[in-house]
Amino acid sequence: MTIRLQLAKPKAKTRLGMLATSTFLALAVPCAFVAAPVLAQDYAFQSVKIEGNDRVEPATILSYAGIAKGARVSAGALNDAFQRLQGSGLFESVEIVPQGGTLVIRVKEYPTVNVVDFEGNKILKDDKLAGLVKTQPRKVFSPATLEADAAALAEGYATTGRLAARIDPKVIKRDGNRVDVVFEIKEGAVSEVNRITFTGNRSFSDRRLRDVLGTKQAGILHRLIQRDTFVPDRVQLDRQMLVDFYHSRGYPDVEVTGVSSEMTRDREGFFMTFNIREGQQYKFGQITTVSEVEELDAKEFEGLAKIRSGRIYSPTEIDYAVTRMEEVALRKGVNFVRVDPRITRDPRTQTLNVEFALVRGERVFVERIDIEGNTTTLDSVIRREFNTVEGDPFNPREIKNAAERIRALGFFSKADVGTKPGTGPDQVIVGVDVEEQPTGSLTFGASYGASAGFGLNASLEESNFLGRGQYLGISVGTTSDNQQNSIDFVEPHLLGRDLKGRFHLWYNTSESDNSDYNTKMMGISPSLEFPLARNARLEMRYSFLRNELSSVTSYADDTADGTDNGLWSSQILVAEEEQGARNSMGPGYTYTFDTRRTGIDPRTGFTFRFSQDLYGLGGDVEALKTTALLRAERKVWNEDVTLRAELEGGAIAARGDTTLTILDRFSGNNKVRGFESNGYGPRDYVHDGAGAANGDALGGKYFAALRLESEFPLGLPEEYGIHGGLFWDTGSVWGLDNTTGGRSGAPSEVDDSLRLRSAVGFSVFWDSALGPLRLNFMKAIKKEDYDKEQNFDLTIATKF
Template structure:
C-alpha cells in the first residue's frame, strides 16, 4: 500500500525548483497550454483513473486558482488525495506546461465475509466495522476493523482472539474482504495474589472477591474469566471487608492484571496497606437544622452495644441511614446526615459524631430509566418511591434501589441523582442491566416406599417484560403426578396487590403408603399485599373436586372416605419476614401462619391451621450458619370426622430421615399397613452449615441436622371392616403423640445447575411401623 511520503515530497519540491518558476494561473483538465511564464494557463493531466472522473480528482486536490502554485500546494494536494481513501498510490509529476497526476485506485469491496466466528454473529460484527460493500478498500481501514473485532472478543473475556483481514481479487478492480477469526479460548485468571496483607491470609481475601482462579471446574463458571468491571467490584469488596472489620486506615494501593506472554491467562495482584484495627468509642449527634432534637436521634444509636466493639464502617452507614429516615419521617427531606470519625491513633479508638445539617432544597425534575431491553419502563417506574416534582429524599432513593433489586430481574441496579436544568432540580437516573429471569428447578429424591421422586418446575418471573410470573410444575413420585399452572400479576393496577390465578390437577396414587388413589382438580385465585415493610397478608379462595378411590385391601380407616367430594374454602397466610437476606440469610427470622376455612358450599367443613417460625444466625464471620425452625398444625372439623386427604402427613422434607407419610397414626393390623395421617403435628428442625476445607471456588459446604417431630390425633380410632370384604379386618388405630428424632449430614454444592443439597439421615427415635428414608438430593438451575 502506498501512502504520502515526506521523502517523495522533497524530491517533488526539488524537481519543481529545477523546472523553473512556479506555475501560475488557474488549472483545468481541458485547457491548452499556450506557453510557459507569467499568466500562461497550465494543464492538469489525470492518468490511471478507471472509475473516478478527472474533474472529481481535481476537486479533491483543491489547488488554489488565485495565485501561483507552490511545492507546498502540491504536497498538500497529494495528501488530500490519499486522505480520500480512494487511491492506493498517487504521484504528482511536474511537466513542461502543466502537471501530470498518476493515480492507482483502491479496489472496491465486492463482499464482506467472516470465517471462524461461532460466538459472534456476522450481523453483529458488520455493525462494528467501517468497511462496507461497494466502498473503496484500504488496508488501514481493514486493519482498524480487525482491531475493533478483537476488542469485542476481549470484552467477552477472549484476550487470545486473533483476526486477520484477507482480500480475494475479483474482476474489474474489485475484492472480497474476508476476516479470518480465531476466537481463542476464554482467558482465565491464572493466579490471584495479595501483597501487604498481615491480618488475613490470601485464601481468606480470595473468598471476599468475585474473581476466581481458573481450575478444572472453570468450564462451568465465568467468575474465573478476567473482567475489568469485576476487578473494580473486587476492589470495592476488599475495602468493604477491611472497613467492616475495624481497619479504618485501610488503603488499596493498586490492583494490577498482567496478561501472560502466551495470552492464556491473567496474573492479578492486589497491593494493600491494612493499617491498624480500631474499636468504637463514643457516639454523639450534632444537629444544625432548626426544629430537630438531637435526643430523638441519639435514641436510635445502640451506643451501649457498640462501644468497645470492633469498628465497622457498615454499621456506621446503617445508623446514618436510620437517622436520615427519621429526619424524613419528621418532614425534613433535605436533612443530610454526615458521620464524622475522630480517630485516636494511640489507643486505636474511633469516636463517631453524626452531623445533621439542612441541605439545599432540591426537587425531582425528571426520572430516566436506562438499560432495560426487555422489561417495560412502567414495571421499573412503579417501584420508584418518588415522582416528578417531589422533594429530593435520599431515604426514598435507597428504598427505590432496594425495591428494584428485589424484583430479581437485573444483575445491576444503580439509582443516582444528576444535576437538572437548574440549581434546585435533579434528574433521577435509574440504570439497570438485565439478566435471565426464567428458571428450571429439578427435585430428585428417593424413598424406600415410593422409590424415585422427581419434580420439574419452569418459571418465568418477568413474563413479556411485564413483571408477571408464570409457573408450571410437574411432579412425579411413583404413580403420582401433579400438574400445576399459575399466573401472578404482582402489581395489580400498579398497586401493591399481587393477584394470582392457579389451576391444578393431581393424580395421587398412594397405594404404597395409604392404599388409595386421589384425583383432585381445582382452581385457587388469591390476592396478597403488604401490611408493613416486613409483614405480608395473602387472601385466597379454593374450589376443588376430590375423587378418592380406596383399594380393595385398604385399611377400613381409608375405605370409609371412598367417593367424591367438593370443597369450597377461603383462607389467609400471614408472613412476617425479618431475614437479612432473602436468598442466603445469616440472621433474622421468618414467621408464617396459614388458616383454611372450608364450608362455604361443598361437602367439606373444617378449619385447618399451620404455623411456623424459622431463625438464622451466623458465626465466625458467617462461615458457620445455624438455623432452627418450629412448625405445627391443627385440623378441626364441624362434621363427624376428618377425611384422610385433608389430614397432615409428616416425613420427607418435613422430617428428614423418614419417608413421606412415614410417621404418625397407622393401621398396624391389616397387611396394607396404611398411614392415615393426623389432625395435629409438631416439628423442630435444627441445622448448621459450614465450610469443609475445600477451596472456596468449588462451592462445596458441609452441614448437619437434627429433626424431631410427632403426628397424632384422629376424631375416632376404631373402624369396622367394610361389609362383605373379608380381606381386611376391623382396626383400632393408635393416635397418641409419639416423638421421632432423626439426625444426619448435609452436603451443599454450588453447581452450574444451581444449588444441590444432599442429605443422609438416620432415625434415632422411632416406632417399629415407621418408614425410613436414608438419602435425599435436590437440585435447581437457571436459564
C-alpha cells in the same frame, strides 16, 4: 493476543489473481509526486484539474485541498494540501502535480466493501461479531478501520476469557473497485484463573474471600466440566466487592492496595493475587442527632437511628438510619433536607461515634430519568423502582436506594445509576445504564426412597416474563405413586404500586403413595401482598379447594371372595371416603418478617412466617388451619461455616359439624428428613388376630418439626465447588378426632399420641456444571416399627 493485518490473495491461485493482489498492495501505500523544482518556489494556478474521482465530488476535494484559484501557493501549502487530502480517509493514494498554470490533483478512491465475512468462529456467532466491527457492506473501505475492527474483535473475545484469540483480517479485490473483507478467526482456549491468592488478610481465610469475588478459581474438575474465565474488566468489580465485604463487617479502613494478574506461559491461564490492608475492626460508639434546619426538631429523629452502641460497625446500618430520617423529613413537608452522618473515631476503644446532622441541601430538581441498555425489560419496570419522578426535588439518598432496588431485581448483570447536569443550574438528569442477563431457570430434581423408588421433577421459571417484571412458574413432579403440578403467576407491582398480585393453581394426585388409597387435590388461590414495615409483609388470599379420596379397600371388598387377604384399609379411611369429593373455600393470610431484606448484618438472617386459613365461607368444610415457621441462619468461624435452625408447626381444628379427613390433616411430607412421604405419624397398622390391615398413614391434626443444619468446607480445593453439611431433624405428626380403626366387626384403637421421630444425615453440596446439586444421606435414629424410612435423596438445579 495477536493481531495481524494483511491482504488476502484471491481464492483462485492464478498469475492474474496474484498480479491483482500485488497491484492492490502497491496502491494501498500513500504516495505523492511533487516535482523537485516546485519545492523551491511559489506558484499561482489559474485552474485546478481533478482526476480519478468517481464517488467524491470535485468541490469536496477542493475544500480539503484548500487551494484557491489565482492565489499564490508555497511549497509548504502544497504539502499541507496533500496531507489534508490523504488524512480525509477517502482515498488510497493522492498525487498533487503542478503543470504550469494548472494544478493537477490525482486521486484513487478507496474501493467499496462488497461483503464482510467471518470464518473459523464457533463461540461467538456472526451476528454478534458483526455488531463489533465498523467495516460494513456498501460502505467505503478503510485500512485504518479494518485494523481497528480486528482489535475490537480481539477485545470482544477477551471479554469472554479468550485472551489468546487471533484475528487475521484479509482483503480480496474484486472488479468494479470492490473488495471482500474476511476476518479469519482462531478463537483459542479460554484463559482460566488457575489460582487466586490473598496477602494481608488476617481476619478471613482465603477460602472465605474467594467466595466474595465474582471471578472464580478453576481446578481439575472444572477443566473437565466447566471453565471459570479471566475477564480483565471484572478485576475492578472484584476489588470493590472485597472492600464492601470488609466494610459490612466493621473494617472501615480496608484497602485493596493492588491486584496482580500474571499470565501463564501457555497464555491459557492466570495467577491472581489481591493485596489487602485490613485495618482494625470498629464498633459503634455514641449515636447522636442534631438539626441545622429550623423546621425540624432533632429529638423527633433520635429514635430513628436504631443503632445500638457496641454493635459492629456497618455502613448499611447507617444508610438505613439516614433513609428513615430523610423519609420522615419529607413526610413533614420539608424538602431539600439532607442527613449527613458525621463519623469520628476513637482508636483507643476502637469505636466510631456517629452524629446524624439534618442540614439544608441545594435546591435541585430532577429534570428527567434516562434509561439505556434494556432490550427486553420495559422502561416502566425500571422506572417504578424510583420513588422520584420528573420535577421532584433531587434526593441523592433516594437515587442510591433506587439503584439498589434495580440491582435487587436480578434482571441485570450490571445496573449503573448516576447523575449529570441538566439544562439549568437547578436541574439534574438521572441516567440508568443496565446490562440484561438470563432470568429464566430450568430446574430438575431426583429423589429415591426404599418403597417409592425414583422420582423426577422439573420446573420452569421466568422472573421477568415478557420483560414486564412478572414471575411465571410451572412445576411438574412425578414418581411411580404420585404427581404434583402447579402454575404460579405473580405481578409484583399491581396497579403500579408496591402491591404483589399472585395467582396460584395446583393439581396433585397420588396412587398408593405408601398407602392403599388414591387422592386427588386441586385448587386455586388468588392473593394480594403488601408491605407493613421494612422487613414485614402481609399476604391476603382466598382459596378454592377440591379434594377427593378414592380406592379405599374396605373389609367387605377384601373378603368378597370369602377369603381374608389382610388387604383392607382402616375403618377411619373407609368412612372418610364415603364423604366423596369435598369443596373448601375461605380467606387466609400470611404474615412474613424477614431480616434478609435489609442485609444490615450479612452474617445473620432471621425469618418468621405465620399463616391462617379459615374455611367455611362456602363449600363443605368448616375449619381453621394455622401454620408457623421460624428460621435463623448464622455464619461463624470467619464465616467459613453456616449454621441454620428451623422450627415449624401447625394445627387444624374442625368447626361446626365438619369431620376432618386425611386430605385436611397434616402428613409427614418434608417435615423430618429420613422418612418417606406419609412415612410417619398415626397409622392403622396392627389389629386383632384376624391379621394386619394395609397399615395406611392417617395424618394428624398437629405437626411440629425442628431442623438443625450446618454447612462447611470439606478440605477439598475450593475450586471444586464441593462442600459438606450435617443435619439433625426431629418432629412428629399426631392427633385424630376418630381413633377407632381396624375392620368392621373387629375394631381396634389407633395410637395418635405425640411420638417424636428423629433422623441424622450428611449432605454433599456441589456447584457443578449442571447447577447446584445436593445429595442427602440419612438415617432415622428414632422411629416406630411401622414408619417408612428414606435413606437418600438428590436435587439438581440448572439455569438457561
